Amino acid sequence: MVDLNVRINQLQLSNPVMTASGTFGYGLEFQDLVPLEEIGAIIVKGTTQAPRQGNDYPRMVETAQGMLNCVGLQNKGVDYFCEHIYPQIKDINTNFIVNVSGSSPDNYAACAARVDALDHIPAIELNISCPNVKDGGMAFGVTCEGAASVVRAVRQVYHKTLIVKLSPNVTHIADIARACESEGADAVSLINTLMGMAIDIERRRPKLSIRTGGLSGPAVKPVAVRMVNEVFHAVKIPVIGLGGIMTAEDAIEFMMAGASAIEIGTANFVDPTVTMKVKQGMTDWLERHGCKSVREIVGVV
Amino acid sequence: MVDLNVRINQLQLSNPVMTASGTFGYGLEFQDLVPLEEIGAIIVKGTTQAPRQGNDYPRMVETAQGMLNCVGLQNKGVDYFCEHIYPQIKDINTNFIVNVSGSSPDNYAACAARVDALDHIPAIELNISCPNVKDGGMAFGVTCEGAASVVRAVRQVYHKTLIVKLSPNVTHIADIARACESEGADAVSLINTLMGMAIDIERRRPKLSIRTGGLSGPAVKPVAVRMVNEVFHAVKIPVIGLGGIMTAEDAIEFMMAGASAIEIGTANFVDPTVTMKVKQGMTDWLERHGCKSVREIVGVV
Amino acid sequence: MKKYCLDLRVSAVERLSVKHVLLKLTQEAPLPAMQPGQFVEVRVDHSPSTFLRRPISIHYVDVAHNELWLLVATIGDGTRQLGRLQPGDEVSCLLPLGNGFSMPPKASNRVLLVGGGVGIAPLLYQGEALRKAGHNPVFLLGGRTASDLLELDLYKEVGEVYVTTEDGSLGEKGFVTNHSVLEGGQFDLIQTCGPKPMMLSVARYANEHAIECEASLENMMACGLGACLCCVEKTDEGNLCVCKEGPVFNIKRLLW
Amino acid sequence: MKKYCLDLRVSAVERLSVKHVLLKLTQEAPLPAMQPGQFVEVRVDHSPSTFLRRPISIHYVDVAHNELWLLVATIGDGTRQLGRLQPGDEVSCLLPLGNGFSMPPKASNRVLLVGGGVGIAPLLYQGEALRKAGHNPVFLLGGRTASDLLELDLYKEVGEVYVTTEDGSLGEKGFVTNHSVLEGGQFDLIQTCGPKPMMLSVARYANEHAIECEASLENMMACGLGACLCCVEKTDEGNLCVCKEGPVFNIKRLLW
């Protein structure tokens, strides 16, 4: 049997397949369809200190082999998460990771500190790359100083594995990754969505309520693979790769580019059982190619 | 009849449909298939002061609703263009625009000056955004200073319509556009390709000879529309929009986002007659919607 | 209700009009339980411009033949491709999704089912459920023209059917909300599905006459599972996912 | 030669093996003139993962029936979708592209046509052209196993046919370049199409025996028109476009 275990700092994954924040709810939404404990890790919805209503409808547009979304971090706040969601997920035998968002280093830190106290949450993913909120969000992710300021504030109060999720809407993503690394990030994940727009030409207005949204899905895969490879060669901490993964072959491509683990996002909408297919497909591929461990292929390109 | 005329500074186009550099050769390659004089303008291959062999094969990979290329500006140099190509195209009754590339402000300027002397070339498009060459190319397009330095050098020697083609691989494309505008650019065109990568997992190596390439086609359209809209609201000079246009509806979307004219690139490979279909489709759409002139829809969003 | 992702086989395809097709889907094993008003997220193969699944209402479940019926209006590439399916083809279906229509609390209630366009789809199955539960469903179905009104015999087997067309080619001329049955009729519950402007005026009528009313919304969806939060509608409880908390809502909850 | 972008109609589809299909395409008007060794850029519909056209050799032109034949190996999504075409379907074809094989200068030359795998496709039409011009084409066709060797009767109508298979299930066992016909045969010209390793060893043989040799390359293509410069091959004149200067090259020009 191929060894699928991977480790991201203190985080032990039974396999490298995770689900991307905002695309898999709290996992519970998929439990009829997927054995949750067989997923490496489930990254839950973007969570903020205070509750957020998110943006108005329409929040979604289909595009060529992809989609734009501007959900805007709708969530009931970290307190609600701790009190109402956490009890439902804490005994499911996989890693639940909270995707933490905010509008200032302080409230990122406040939210992270709250999650630090939850025994069964071994890691957080700091979302400094959400293109769909005005306050904060991507603003921190597009400069080295902004990224550093959030990571620094959170690192002071957060003691478990700290993953920082990078925005692809930048000139030099490797610089941002290095800035996060120097402030003590344990890993980086990339990419979040590419900022895009679609226009309803009949109504002469943007299709999304807040004009722009984030592009995800197979359309962005080549950009994501390039960025993962760039960051892999720039930092020493592990890289988590995502962006358009639909198949086991896509996942292997990301791992060869330098990802120690991968996240599946939009593909869950097309095939809610895709995580299991990717996991099985990776196992088969690795076996067929005589690999003993999935770790052998990380960063070979 | 709907008025399709548009003007980009001194450049008069009988219709807003142009062909994107590197995707339509010198136009001659398509003359059996498309009446060239019915195209608004034909932007020819990237041309440099000295001849270039370009990159090694493989230079192309198909991706989800798009493609990566790393042609790397293969061309026989501006002298060859002036002596051998120009005589073949100069009497074709449309606008031929030369896409000028270089590795220093000086050799951009040298190339532009040579083209300035050609009576039947009413404009150039400065390519400060090619991701596929090591020297120069995109390096100039990703900083305001770099962009400004090239535009400044060229503006001193080039007296006709000067279009600057912007790279999407930047954090703030509107800043770059403004930098070009302040140095005297007459228009900006965007987007060039997004930097991407694809890996041959069987051979464990990049699919492209120089690892990375530029992503084009429908996959990038949402990013392109967003950037056109951003730049439209940031500068006063006309914007030319491109990136994934396949249909008349796509072209109208770009014009509503702020493009005064559009370029069609990769779509020429899928349907070599696409320019005529887009032109006809735009006419029909505008007529159906009671527009007297295509200019009415520019930037309505 | 437990959700499934099943590869169903097309057992029949009936072209009901130039732009409507009736798909009958089946599998070896018995189909899972589904409720009227719930829907299916259908995967569309062979359509380069269709990336996400398409939500389609459960039109009818023929338990005897183990068949799920979908009534599809072919308006874009995705639905057109569904219309091109052939018997024997497989279709990936995620189902049953969302919450269906409710059953009236009291016995023998008179329920008005108002459908417009392809919004008539979920009402057939709901009508049958009502009838079986001892209620008296009345259908009020509207279309632009006669050919939009499909399978009227099937609806007539289940309840009284009243019809409007905008061009007057069948039934009363005009919109459903102008139909004379609304003047006399004493209804205890209205359930409606169709274009938003129609549902809004049905809701206005229901409010005016103090009749309970449920509307089935058709917001654009990605996951269909309540996971992506793309399909939200503003309600008295904030933004709710139509795919999970709906698609059927009591109109009292909606801020539309 | 003038190029056309035509919507041709599928007149017949013949499945020649599990992974090979023969497509016959036609239209009302007479098909344009095409030369052996030229190719077609075929548009693939209904395949979400196929964005660009696919280059396919002109396998044969049946002038009597106004049919263009394409022999397709179904190796990926694009070619698999081509294999699913039905009579009556339309296929957009950009043709004829590139330069074909040359004709030997002298009369009654003995020409060896070496094909491997689906690379045998362009050789049938070239063989016929050679025969009509009074030359004597000899086919040497190789495959992995007997079922890879298709339409041998058609080839036999045009010239002598020698065959190799890697597993020995038909003809001589081994590779084409080991076939005994090469030992005795006195050839004036070799024309070859197939996997690159095969063509390289054919080229080596031709060089050793000082025989003129042309090879048809299969570089990956986007435009097929010499416009994008994606399909280049290194030659004595620098990077040349295979789609425009080739696909057939005299091996003397190639730096492979």
Ligand SMILES: Cc1cc2nc3c(=O)[nH]c(=O)nc-3n(C[C@H](O)[C@H](O)[C@H](O)COP(=O)(O)OP(=O)(O)OC[C@H]3O[C@@H](n4cnc5c(N)ncnc54)[C@H](O)[C@@H]3O)c2cc1C
């Ligand atoms: C819960 C639910 C149940 C549905 N039940 C049925 C049904 O039983 N039968 C049926 O035929 N259709 C039904 N629909 C609508 C159906 O999902 C859409 O018609 C379909 O997604 C269109 O896909 P397409 O690819 O053909 O069109 P596209 O090319 O995606 O769209 C064509 C045009 O329709 C618009 N459009 C697409 N979907 C929607 C939407 N949901 N709301 C508003 N505008 C939209 C697009 O913006 C575009 O202008 C239902 C929708 C929902 C949410």
Ligand SMILES: Cc1cc2nc3c(=O)[nH]c(=O)nc-3n(C[C@H](O)[C@H](O)[C@H](O)COP(=O)(O)OP(=O)(O)OC[C@H]3O[C@@H](n4cnc5c(N)ncnc54)[C@H](O)[C@@H]3O)c2cc1C
């Ligand atoms: C001038 C020319 C003539 C051709 N004639 C024929 C013909 O007559 N019959 C026929 O069946 N095929 C022919 N081919 C090859 C055919 O174009 C490819 O098999 C086809 O493009 C594969 O498309 P796909 O979508 O099925 O596979 P894809 O999914 O695109 O590819 C499947 C695999 O094949 C590889 N591949 C695809 N195309 C090529 C290529 N051109 N060179 C090397 N590797 C490639 C891919 O990298 C991938 O690994 C010809 C190619 C050229 C350039």
Ligand SMILES: Cc1cc2nc3c(=O)[nH]c(=O)nc-3n(C[C@H](O)[C@H](O)[C@H](O)COP(=O)(O)O)c2cc1C
């Ligand atoms: C509907 C939707 C909601 C998302 N919400 C979040 C979020 O809350 N936090 C976050 O970091 N990323 C969010 N993302 C981004 C994804 O996690 C992922 O980075 C992106 O979609 C690229 O991966 P994919 O192409 O596999 O979807 C969201 C994406 C989608 C499509």
Ligand SMILES: Cc1cc2nc3c(=O)[nH]c(=O)nc-3n(C[C@H](O)[C@H](O)[C@H](O)COP(=O)(O)O)c2cc1C
């Ligand atoms: C094969 C190829 C070659 C290209 N060469 C050039 C070039 O020489 N100069 C340039 O400015 N852009 C070049 N481009 C970029 C296109 O002009 C265009 O900006 C890009 O492809 C996006 O538009 P599209 O999606 O319509 O193709 C090239 C693109 C392709 C696909």
Ligand code: FES
């Ligand atoms: S469609 Fe995803 S939450 Fe409703």
Ligand code: FES
């Ligand atoms: S494929 Fe475009 S130049 Fe050959």
